[in-house]
Amino acid sequence: MRRWLVAAAGLGMVAGAGFGQVLLPPPEKPEGFNKIPPPPDPNTVRLKQAVQEANDQRMADQERLMAEREAEKRRDQQLVNNQYTQEQLLGQLADVQYESMVWRDETGKMVELDQPPMIAAFNHNPLLDGPTLDAVWAVLEDRRERQEQRLIDNPEIVRLVAAGEIEKTSLADLNGLQRMRMLMVKLNLEKPILQELGERGVIDRKQAFMNQIIVKEYATALRAQIAAGAEGMEMQALVAPMLRGQADEAIFVYESMLLAAAPSLTNIAQRLDLSEAQQAILDYARSRLAIASDRSTKLEAMNSFVSTLDPDQIRAFLEIAAG
Numbered sequence: 675m676r677r678w679l680v681a682a683a684g685l686g687m688v689a690g691a692g693f694g695q696v697l698l699p700p701p702e703k704p705e706g707f708n709k710i711p712p713p714p715d716p717n718t719v720r721l722k723q724a725v726q727e728a729n730d731q732r733m734a735d736q737e738r739l740m741a742e743r744e745a746e747k748r749r750d751q752q753l754v755n756n757q758y759t760q761e762q763l764l765g766q767l768a769d770v771q772y773e774s775m776v777w778r779d780e781t782g783k784m785v786e787l788d789q790p791p792m793i794a795a796f797n798h799n800p801l802l803d804g805p806t807l808d809a810v811w812a813v814l815e816d817r818r819e820r821q822e823q824r825l826i827d828n829p830e831i832v833r834l835v836a837a838g839e840i841e842k843t844s845l846a847d848l849n850g851l852q853r854m855r856m857l858m859v860k861l862n863l864e865k866p867i868l869q870e871l872g873e874r875g876v877i878d879r880k881q882a883f884m885n886q887i888i889v890k891e892y893a894t895a896l897r898a899q900i901a902a903g904a905e906g907m908e909m910q911a912l913v914a915p916m917l918r919g920q921a922d923e924a925i926f927v928y929e930s931m932l933l934a935a936a937p938s939l940t941n942i943a944q945r946l947d948l949s950e951a952q953q954a955i956l957d958y959a960r961s962r963l964a965i966a967s968d969r970s971t972k973l974e975a976m977n978s979f980v981s982t983l984d985p986d987q988i989r990a991f992l993e994i995a996a997g
Contacts, residue, residue, distance in 0.1 A: 763883040770884065773798045775892040784899050787892070788969060790922040792867050795888040801881045809876045817870070820863055821927040822996040829988035831857050835925060836981040840917045845910045858917055861924035932976040935995040936963055939979070942994050946987045955982045
């Protein structure tokens, strides 16, 4: 009987073990065991970061280099395309007759235009008929309104123009020359005249190129005349015309605003809160305007006044002049 009980107990232990019911004590943890891993070594982290940054920079450099190479290829191809197109256009327009803008007085001196050559050339372009010219003038009028606003938004640059800083710029001062060039460009609208006319469908590429031919003849003759009268200072003499050419449309609009405002200068000045010094210059400008009979004298008088105004006053003056 006892043997049967012992055997039965043994079977029970085996069965219990088979069903996971025997609970054994947990194993002892080894000495130094820690559930939370130690923090990473700062030197190792920095090294990994440096390696990753180097790899990222190398990839960025490679991508930038590839982009620059592709851009250079596109530029080179565009130059080839443009040159091919220009040669074609020159061949097509070689025999087209047009009225030159190079006019000379009795002494042989060129008569300078009182508007940008690119605008004046439209009236000399034989490829433009009446309806096309009307469409051109409509776009130019729209550009004028936007150009007036660009001048209003940049009174500091307008003051430099009024003060004659363009003419004072020296070829020897390369930094000053570059700065003035960038300021002039800032006065321009986003798109050149011919580009906007082309995008609007007003003129085609051949008509635009004809305008460029007419302008180039005038510009070449004017540069030659300036250089011939410079007596060894040809390059310096060309600085001011070059800078003005950077923003000739903007300067033309500005000067048109001055001439339009000249008859009302007294009334406009009353709205600008002038100082005593500015009032004295106003009196000088008015005395000059009273005897002025030509465009250049009127502009000189108006610029003498505008150049004394601060930026806020110039902005207010231009807003009034723009109507």
